Amino acid sequence: MDQNGQKVVWDDRKLRVAVSGAGMLAGIENGDLSDVTPYAENARKTKDGRLMIYVRRIKKGKIRVEISETDSIAQKNCIAEKGGMHLEVEMD
Numbered sequence: 001m002d003q004n005g006q007k008v009v010w011d012d013r014k015l016r017v018a019v020s021g022a023g024m025l026a027g028i029e030n031g032d033l034s035d036v037t038p039y040a041e042n043a044r045k046t047k048d049g050r051l052m053i054y055v056r057r058i059k060k061g062k063i064r065v066e067i068s069e070t071d072s073i074a075q076k077n078c079i080a081e082k083g084g085m086h087l088e089v090e091m092d
Contacts, residue, residue, distance in 0.1 A: 014070040016043040017053055023063035026054040043070050 019025040027039030030047040037044050044051060055063060 010049075012046045012049065014043055014045045015051060016068050016070045018042065018066040018068075019055055019063065020066075021063045022059045022061035023055045023057050023065075026056040028053055 017025055017028060025040075025042060028037075028041065028044040029039065029052040030044055031050065031052070032045075032047040035045065035047070039054075053065065053067070055065060057063065
């Protein structure tokens, strides 16, 4: 999203995903059939501004998923906390 709340689909970026706690990264998908990056890689380029992250729960507890840009080029305002988005989920 840009500063006006509009989806930005033309500015694809390579994102890195780190999973910690009670889960592990199972794979990353962007929907681009020409992208041959292995699913198990921890970084992938978005396609039309989208990326699907699959997380596998390995035990009961909290899972932390951290998403950050791999390039240190200007960070977008929508990505917070030292250049990354953070999502914490409690899973039973």
